[in-house]
Amino acid sequence: MNADVVWEENRGIGHSYGYNRNEQLSDYKSSHDLILMLVDIVSRGGNLLLDIGPTADGRIPVIMQQRLTDIGKWLAINGEAIYDTRAWKHSYQWSEGKQPQKSDKSFMAGYDVAQLVKPNAKQAHIEYFFTRKGNDLYCIVPSATQQVRIHDLKIPTGAKATVLGSNTTFSCKQKGNDCVIDLSTAKPGDVPAELFVVKISGAQ
16 A cells, blocks of 8 residues: 555444444454554554444444443553554564465455464564654554564664653664664563554654
8 A cells, every 4th residue: 555645444343334233242353453453554554434333222332332442542542653643664564484465356355464463484474563753653563572673774863762651761772774672671561461552752
């Protein structure tokens, strides 16, 4: 997707755009996967329109309320990396290995970002997602790690790394063409177990 083109993805929490009484729990995406989908779309320069629908008597189903509440809680801490941001030169960083190919028959057919972030012995997986705002770079990390290593990023003197929601500043060093952020010194509660954001202030 060209990050300079304005685009939007519309989808429902389940398979339907609105409420469908025939859908089961397994038909609904988890809060984690919905947040991951939001992160993926924004990192590619897009907007997410997440549709919900009331029941016949005008109620919003509890499961939809719960998903929206969870997304809101995540954004309350990490929204800085989403709102008013732009795509970086790379939407995400792949691990070593063969990257999965998209089908030519239908653009993005079978695309499931929740699967693409899972380490896989047969192919590469997405390690981080990126957004930017002003001179700051946001690195959204899908799962727990003690080190974030961003390829092809040369940081200027004075750049610093923090995790959104924490007041701790972490070591941010240049190693060759890579920027390496050491999270091993984090105290309990400083870094969430998954889907957290490392902000590199003054990275650009």
